[in-house]
Amino acid sequence: MKVKGFLKDVGGASRVTKARLSAFENASSTPVREDPIGNVAREWHPGKLELVVDRIYPVSPTAKTVRFVRADGKKLPPFYAGQFISLEFNVNGEIVSRPYSLSSAPYEARQEKGYVEITVRRSKGDGFIADYVNNELKEGDRLLGNIGLGQFYYEPLRDAKHVMALAGGVGITPFASMAKEIAHGTLDMDLTILYGSVSSDDIILKDQLAALDCKRVKVVHVLSGDEPGWTGERGFLSAELIRKYSEGDTSYFICGPQVMYKFLREEIKKLDVPARRVRFEVFGQAKDITAFPGYPAEKKDETYTLTVRRGIHEDRIPAKATESLVVALERANIRIDTACRSGECGFCRTKVLSGDYYVCPENDGRRGADRDFNYVHACAAYPLSDMTIKIPIE
Amino acid sequence: MKFYKDHYDVIVIGGALAGLSSALMLADKGLSVLVLERHNLPGGIATSFVRGGIEIEAALHEMMSIGPEGNRLKVGKFLEDMGVNVDWLKVPEAYHASLPGIEVTLHPGLETFAREVDKEVPGTYEKVLKLLNLCHTVFDSVNELSIHPMSKPMMLLMHEAFVKTAGYSTAEVMDTFDLPQKARDLLAPYWIYVGSGFSDLPFTIFSVLMADYIGYGSYIPRKFSHEMSLKMAERAEEMGVQIEYRQHVEKILVKDGKVYGVRTARGDEIYADYVISAAYPNKVYTSMIEPLSEVPEKALKMVNGRRLSLTAFSVIMILDKPAEELGIKDYSIFRGDTMDTDELYRDLAGLGPYRYLTCICHNYGNPEATPEGTCSFSITTLPRVDGWKAVTADEYDAVKHRVAEQMIDDMSKYFGVQLRDHILEIVIETPMTVAHYTGMWNGCIYGYAHTMEDHIVARLQTAHEEKFIQGLEFAGAHQISGDGMGPAVTNGRKAAKNVLDDIKAKKEAAAK
Numbered sequence: 001m002k003v004k005g006f007l008k009d010v011g012g013a014s015r016v017t018k019a020r021l022s023a024f025e026n027a028s029s030t031p032v033r034e035d036p037i038g039n040v041a042r043e044w045h046p047g048k049l050e051l052v053v054d055r056i057y058p059v060s061p062t063a064k065t066v067r068f069v070r071a072d073g074k075k076l077p078p079f080y081a082g083q084f085i086s087l088e089f090n091v092n093g094e095i096v097s098r099p100y101s102l103s104s105a106p107y108e109a110r111q112e113k114g115y116v117e118i119t120v121r122r123s124k125g126d127g128f129i130a131d132y133v134n135n136e137l138k139e140g141d142r143l144l145g146n147i148g149l150g151q152f153y154y155e156p157l158r159d160a161k162h163v164m165a166l167a168g169g170v171g172i173t174p175f176a177s178m179a180k181e182i183a184h185g186t187l188d189m190d191l192t193i194l195y196g197s198v199s200s201d202d203i204i205l206k207d208q209l210a211a212l213d214c215k216r217v218k219v220v221h222v223l224s225g226d227e228p229g230w231t232g233e234r235g236f237l238s239a240e241l242i243r244k245y246s247e248g249d250t251s252y253f254i255c256g257p258q259v260m261y262k263f264l265r266e267e268i269k270k271l272d273v274p275a276r277r278v279r280f281e282v283f284g285q286a287k288d289i290t291a292f293p294g295y296p297a298e299k300k301d302e303t304y305t306l307t308v309r310r311g312i313h314e315d316r317i318p319a320k321a322t323e324s325l326v327v328a329l330e331r332a333n334i335r336i337d338t339a340c341r342s343g344e345c346g347f348c349r350t351k352v353l354s355g356d357y358y359v360c361p362e363n364d365g366r367r368g369a370d371r372d373f374n375y376v377h378a379c380a381a382y383p384l385s386d387m388t389i390k391i392p393i394e
Numbered sequence: 395m396k397f398y399k400d401h402y403d404v405i406v407i408g409g410a411l412a413g414l415s416s417a418l419m420l421a422d423k424g425l426s427v428l429v430l431e432r433h434n435l436p437g438g439i440a441t442s443f444v445r446g447g448i449e450i451e452a453a454l455h456e457m458m459s460i461g462p463e464g465n466r467l468k469v470g471k472f473l474e475d476m477g478v479n480v481d482w483l484k485v486p487e488a489y490h491a492s493l494p495g496i497e498v499t500l501h502p503g504l505e506t507f508a509r510e511v512d513k514e515v516p517g518t519y520e521k522v523l524k525l526l527n528l529c530h531t532v533f534d535s536v537n538e539l540s541i542h543p544m545s546k547p548m549m550l551l552m553h554e555a556f557v558k559t560a561g562y563s564t565a566e567v568m569d570t571f572d573l574p575q576k577a578r579d580l581l582a583p584y585w586i587y588v589g590s591g592f593s594d595l596p597f598t599i600f601s602v603l604m605a606d607y608i609g610y611g612s613y614i615p616r617k618f619s620h621e622m623s624l625k626m627a628e629r630a631e632e633m634g635v636q637i638e639y640r641q642h643v644e645k646i647l648v649k650d651g652k653v654y655g656v657r658t659a660r661g662d663e664i665y666a667d668y669v670i671s672a673a674y675p676n677k678v679y680t681s682m683i684e685p686l687s688e689v690p691e692k693a694l695k696m697v698n699g700r701r702l703s704l705t706a707f708s709v710i711m712i713l714d715k716p717a718e719e720l721g722i723k724d725y726s727i728f729r730g731d732t733m734d735t736d737e738l739y740r741d742l743a744g745l746g747p748y749r750y751l752t753c754i755c756h757n758y759g760n761p762e763a764t765p766e767g768t769c770s771f772s773i774t775t776l777p778r779v780d781g782w783k784a785v786t787a788d789e790y791d792a793v794k795h796r797v798a799e800q801m802i803d804d805m806s807k808y809f810g811v812q813l814r815d816h817i818l819e820i821v822i823e824t825p826m827t828v829a830h831y832t833g834m835w836n837g838c839i840y841g842y843a844h845t846m847e848d849h850i851v852a853r854l855q856t857a858h859e860e861k862f863i864q865g866l867e868f869a870g871a872h873q874i875s876g877d878g879m880g881p882a883v884t885n886g887r888k889a890a891k892n893v894l895d896d897i898k899a900k901k902e903a904a905a906k
Contacts (some may be wrong), residue, residue: 010550010877016596016849017856027699029691031680036783037705037837041829043787078787110788156815157709157798166806182466182703266632276714295675311397311638337434337640344444349434365444373628392434392640393660 006269033084046077048144053137054115063121063170063204064134065103071142076109076116079148081181082174082253082281085116086339091132096330097338099130099149101255101281103173103205105180109147111198121170121203149339152255152281154178154189160277165193166237166264168256169202174281176205176296183214191217192245196256197236198225209216219247236263239270246271255281259309259338269357280352282342288362289382295358301386307352307388308334325357325378325389343380348391350378355387356382398664402428404893405656405664407643408440410832411879412869414626415886416670416893417475423894428664429630430641430656437623437707438672439839440879445819448712448764453821453839454619455587455726455754456485456612456773458603459880466902467610469880471889473622473756478629479617485759490724491583492808493733496550496576499724502611504530515577517814522581523677525571526608531555532598533605537577540854540875548581552574556598560851565736582735587878589704594845599876606880614759619879629663635648638831642833644676644769646671646820648688653865657684667897670889671868676702683863690814695864700848702743703840703877705825708796717769720816721809722870725758727751728806745793748775748801766884768818773801774883779836780880781827790826798822835905841871850874867892 010284011086016037034150059065069301070076104117123130152174154163165175172195175320181187197203200223209219222233233241237260254264261280288294291301297320306328308321319328326348329336339347343363352374359366363380376390404412404420410430417427422600435441439453459469460482466474490499500510504526512519525767532820535556539549550557559567584607585592587715588599615621627637634814642659645670655665676697676794679689688753718818730738756763775797785793804812825837842848853874861867869889872887875881 010557012559013546013557013851013855015561016846017846017852020852022855024692024696024699029698031689031694032698033680035824035829035836037779037785037836038829040414040787040790041786041826044790044826045737045830053532077790080791114548125749156795157802157814157822158820170834196590272716276816277647295743305471310395311636313395313397314401344442347434365447367449367620369442369443369624372617373624390576393638393662394640 019387021196024341033342044077044148046317047168048146049076051116051143051145052139053139054142056137057140059119059203059208060204060206063115063119065205067115067117067132068145069115076114077147079106080109080372081177081187081357082108082150082153083148083152084152084174085118085123086146086149087118089129089132090143091128094333095335096129097341101152101174101177102147103176104211105177105184107181107186108186119170119173119176121204141188143335144197146339149345151280151344152253152279155189156188156277158187159279160249162190162248163253164242164246165191165195165240165252166252166256167193167195168237168260171203171256171260171281172204173255176209177251179209179212179214182216183366187239190216192290192374194220194222194237194241194245195261196222196224198394199223199227202231237267239267242267242271249277250275253279253281257289258283282340282344283290283362285324285341286362289358289360291358294361295382296384304355304383305386306383307386309388309390310334310393319383319387321383323382325376325383328383329378329391333390336391338379341379343377346377348378350376350381351390352376352381353388353390356384357387358382358384370384398428398662399426399636400665402426402664403664404428404668404670405430405666406670406672406869407646407656408870409436409627409637410436410672410870411440411623411641411882412871412873412889413670413672414630414867415472415622415883416890417630418478418626418633419666419890420893421630421635422476425893427630427635428666429635429637430643430658431639432642432833433831434639435620435624436627436637437620438621439828440619440857441881442618442620442819443663443820446691447710448620448768448819450710450712450770450819451618451756451772452864453706453708454614454879455752456575456607456614458606458612458885460613469883470613470855472883473626474848475659475879476629477632478622478625479763480622480625483616483760485614485725487725488611489583490727490905491580492727492729493583494731496579498580501579504609507608507755511577511580514580515574518573518577521571521573522577525568525573525581526604528559529601530609531557531588532601533609536598536602536850540735540888543854559597559601560741560849562597563593563846564595564597567597579733580779582733585732586728586750589776589840590844591735591739591875592701593895594739594847595735595843596851598850600667601846608849614756616760618771623695626773626847632746643673643685644682645706646682648683648685648863648866651654651688651864653863660879668865668867668893670867670869670893672868673833673899674838674870674872675868678866679862681900690862697771700842702779702836702838703843703847705729705779705782705837706774706823706828706839707777707797708772708774708823709827710772710811710821711770711800711817713749713769713771713813713816714767714818715769716767717757717771719812720769720811722755722769725755726767727753728752731804739749742776743780745777745785746775746797746803748777751775751801751804753805768804771813773805775801776840777825779825779838790824794822840877841873842876845878850876865896
């Protein structure tokens, strides 16, 4: 172009228009459907997949591992060791979802004839899904599962190369996944697992962990029960014990029952480690919501009417003050997408149109503006009056 | 069970900023509107998420076209007119430029900005101000003409600068100002927000970018972009719009060249006179229209004749120290090892190391953005989709971490602080993340590249010839105004206006 000449040029608009139209004219008319970036996204996050129970086998006197393969025979999605699967169980016609940390390693999912596994302990009468898995689920059963959820995994850019896992009971599962992945050579970290159990019979995946034979993985069993002949560590996962096995810069990853979280929060404080070095797996559904601060105990026996809007459709269902909105919906057979059931993932984000509710303070993972506009995560919200909510159509 | 009405005037596919803007405008005119959004919240990438109890902005750096209270620009005004009252916070500066031989923070206001450039490059005040004023004149014309189209002679009379610069690239117009290289570099950092190198970027687009951001400054919502998205969705519902989340539209139903509804992944067939699609024309014309025989060859040639623009890669961190203790002094930092935008643009086709980074520290826009003693800091690059298309699912995690690590290391060197020693939370957003949550075609958040071959002036002139299916409109970054959250609103309004104009024309025809 002639410098400064453009100020006399009034034909620019026509010229660029012609250029554009001629680019179209010269383009191919073959449909281009490829969306490779979307394809990678879908391979990592395919959503709910139909899975088949391939094998069920005991991993301790009190726990079983359930192996799933993909019903359509395709490759399972990648995930990070430590992440969970959300499984939908059909128990006597009621669809109930539960999150389980995957106890199998990511490489096992991606290999030929890949699989994922969960490990479930028989409950002491308070977990009807745990009992269902232990007693009724059988090989060949089909169910839907969403694989690779949650934030509880080693992040090399953030975490110390040495991770100390503080595990209690069935909370060993995410660390079993990490340990296997490390031993396989596909996860570059060092792992020391302090694993608290009541008795040696309670130890889950003991043989599997022992069989790993990997210098980067160390497992220390700690028994709280008074077991004769036990030569290993005894007691709880105290600050003292944690200190004994810590070396250099260490990240602490904690997964176990809710009582353990309470105990460990105090012990961790004694260690004087920076906040960024401590990561708790999500809390899980509150066992007893009435025990949380601010819950109005006088309402605990109430049952309210929950009006549920989906599109222009409305249902009315009962909802107990001590059960989350998700549980009320599941009992009424109204589908709602859930995953972590700890108020964190937001899958069950729900609009409250009217009524009072209580949100479990341990599990309040809402966005600020969502709070302002009365959105709740239905797995962590409890009705305190008749309510009207709007949920997505599933 | 019946979840939908028998018929809607308009179905909007996608409840992000463009789709919600369409919905607001149509509901305001009394139309019945259904918005179907695949995710479980509104906004698309204009959203936030919570990690470790801390809410984190997902994508917004700074909104343009908002303007101060009492003197709102078009997007700020539209939202207010619709009854969407966002709690806007003004971003304190334009940007900190960290370029070879340059370390300076520049502020909005055309004269302020020119003065600050003059301080760095003495003797340039007049020329820089003249250039910025030219930008402003063109910007005014664009705003005016996008509402009131006029004849060419009229345009030449009233919008001379606009007409006379229309045929030229940013580089060509800048050349005529004969500015020292350093001054040109100081004017260039925002280029990434429009995503083309200056030799191919229409000056018209550069004008809008500079006049809007430098002229009026930029804004963020107090409670992250989710506040804006949610307030738009809430207001739309208040106005009678039905919004259904987690509904993935798979097909747009067409008969005899006219749209009549959509079908969702769960199998619902829903009927309407108009469909506004935020899904890319590429996807719509190649796999969503049912039957595909309704897609004319011209539509395919059009999408194949356009170049996809940029996607996004962000490393978003919550750090365990206040910003000032880490040496972070500004809301926004543009850092490059060159300011040659053409070279940088070529570079964006690869997989890094990326040489031009955009950093945001939200705490300087909103001191309460994170808990006391912490700060949020994000590092973003906006790659072209080309390089990322080659990454497989098995390589994905390694590539993602390599790129993120390079970006963190680069900024750590800059601050003289090892940022990795301060990370409380980290989220790495990639083109695949965008594709996962929004379904955007190839994760492309910028729509089609603003180029001399796909010029906004040309887009405006031929828009009416690019309607291939009656009743089908598009709203999103792939439309006339292109990328950005401000332009998303404008694109959404334009789609709604097209629907309203069509209804009006049909009524008039019927009356005759």
